[in-house]
Every structure is written in structure tokens, then in C-alpha cells.
Amino acid sequence: MSSALDVIVVGGGLMGSAAALQLAEGGMRVALCEARQLAMGASGVNAGTLSMQTKRVPLIPYALRGYEWWKRAGDAVGFKETGSLTLAYTQAEAEGLAQRMSARRNAGAPIEMITATAAHALEPGLREGLAAASYCAADGYANSSLTGSYYRARLRAAGAEVHELTPVQAIIPLRKAPGLARRSSASSCATSSSADAGSTSTITIFCWGVRRTLPDPNL
Numbered sequence: 757m758s759s760a761l762d763v764i765v766v767g768g769g770l771m772g773s774a775a776a777l778q779l780a781e782g783g784m785r786v787a788l789c790e791a792r793q794l795a796m797g798a799s800g801v802n803a804g805t806l807s808m809q810t811k812r813v814p815l816i817p818y819a820l821r822g823y824e825w826w827k828r829a830g831d832a833v834g835f836k837e838t839g840s841l842t843l844a845y846t847q848a849e850a851e852g853l854a855q856r857m858s859a860r861r862n863a864g865a866p867i868e869m870i871t872a873t874a875a876h877a878l879e880p881g882l883r884e885g886l887a888a889a890s891y892c893a894a895d896g897y898a899n900s901s902l903t904g905s906y907y908r909a910r911l912r913a914a915g916a917e918v919h920e921l922t923p924v925q926a927i928i929p930l931r932k933a934p935g936l937a938r939r940s941s942a943s944s945c946a947t948s949s950s951a952d953a954g955s956t957s958t959i960t961i962f963c964w965g966v967r968r969t970l971p972d973p974n975l
């Protein structure tokens with residue numbers, strides 16, 4: 757591994773690969789260490805669904821940006837814009853659906869409520885008795901098995917070092933960087949082939965999450 761790096765990203769799933777790519781395209785010297793090969797975890801085996809209707813309201817702005825990202829990647833990730841329906845078969849379900857989708861539409865998602873007749877025109881195989889439906893023309897899917905090869909090519913083109921079959925065994929703090937946030941400190945990564953990659957920032961991306969209280973769990 758090069759000794760002149762700004763950042764080492766640990767974990768080459770979607771999150772790590774996208775972060776490393778953004779940093780490399782922004783001009784930083786980046787190395788990405790992946791224990792197996794890129795996107796061999798959840799990122800390479802998931803259903804690939806790109807859905808605004810199933811996203812929580814606070815996540816809609818991110819889903820919109822992610823959607824544009826997949827759309828630009830196009831055939832290289834098997835992107836398909838198919839549209840999607842969510843169905844309500846009772847009046848109570850229809851009211852709940854309208855409320856949930858209205859919140860998403862207000863957050864920017866291109867979702868509309870449509871009549872049962874319009875839903876049947878889009879999907880003739882639907883069971884009879886539909887009360888209402890919501891429709892998002894922008895929903896679709898990508899082929900997750902193409903994720904790894906897509907990011908490998910983009911990362912290399914952006915000048916990032918991609919180290920596959922390179923599990924990081926330890927992150928060793930070297931010094932606290934004065935003036936930086938508490939969790940930003942210089943560190944080095946230990947792998948089986950390299951015990952010291954110099955003084956760099958390390959981003960560990962394979963298990964992260966933010967626990968927060970949402971105003972309404974149904975939204």
C-alpha cells in the first residue's frame with residue numbers, strides 16, 4: 757500500500773466504495789481495503805430494489821440523490837426504471853396510504869395517488885376489490901451483482917488504490933489531530949501485507965447506523 761495516503765476506507769461494499777469514490781474524485785489520495793472482493797457482502801446479493809415508496813420520510817432526500825446516482829450508472833449496474841405500485845384494499849388502508857405517500861411527496865418523492873381503475877390499467881393482473889393505489893414512476897431496480905465490477909472500474913479510473921482480499925486487522929491511532937472533531941484522528945491500518953500505511957484518516961464502513969426517534973413510526 758502506498759505510504760502517501762489521505763484516507764483509508766475499510767470495507768468495499770456500497771457504502772465504502774461510494775465514499776472512497778467521492779473522496780478520490782474530490783482529489784484525495786485514497787486506498788480502499790476489502791476483506792473479500794468488492795460488493796461480496798450485502799451490496800452484491802441484495803434484491804436491488806430502488807423504491808421511494810418504502811423509504812422513511814427523513815431518508816427521501818438521500819433516496820433521491822441515490823436514485824440519480826444509479827440512473828447515471830445506467831446499464832453498467834443494470835438500472836431499470838419500471839415504476840411501482842402500493843395497493844390498498846380497504847378504506848382504512850387507502851386513508852393510511854394517502855397519508856404516508858403525501859408525507860413522501862412533500863419530501864420530494866414523485867409519488868401520486870391513483871384510482872383503482874388506473875392501477876388496473878398499469879397492472880391488469882391485480883386482484884379485484886382495490887380501494888386505491890399509490891404510484892411512483894421513478895421506482896425501479898438495479899442488478900446488485902454488477903455493483904462490484906462497476907465500482908472497481910470507477911475507483912481505478914479515479915486513481916484510488918483498491919486492495920481486495922485485504923482484511924484490516926487493526927486500526928491504530930497515531931496521534932490526535934488538534935482542532936479536528938473528536939472522532940477524527942490520524943491512524944494507520946494493519947493488514948496482513950502492510951502494518952503501516954503512514955499517517956492517514958481511516959473511515960470504517962461496514963456496520964453503521966443512526967438510532968433516532970421518528971415523529972411517527974408509520975411514516
Ligand SMILES: Cc1cc2nc3c(=O)[nH]c(=O)nc-3n(C[C@H](O)[C@H](O)[C@H](O)COP(=O)(O)OP(=O)(O)OC[C@H]3O[C@@H](n4cnc5c(N)ncnc54)[C@H](O)[C@@H]3O)c2cc1C
Pocket residue numbers: 766767768769770771772789790791792793794795796797798799800801802803804805806922923924925961962963
Ligand atoms: C437479503 C437483502 C436484500 C436487500 N435488498 C435491498 C434492496 O432491494 N434495496 C436496497 O436498497 N437495499 C437492500 N438491501 C440492503 C443493502 O444491501 C445494504 O443496505 C447495503 O448493501 C449495505 O452496504 P454496506 O457497504 O454498508 O455493507 P456491505 O455490503 O456488507 O459491505 C461491507 C464490506 O466490508 C467488508 N469488511 C468487513 N470487515 C472488514 C475488514 N476487517 N477489513 C476489510 N473489509 C471488511 C465486508 O467484506 C463487506 O464487503 C438488502 C440487504 C439484504 C441482506
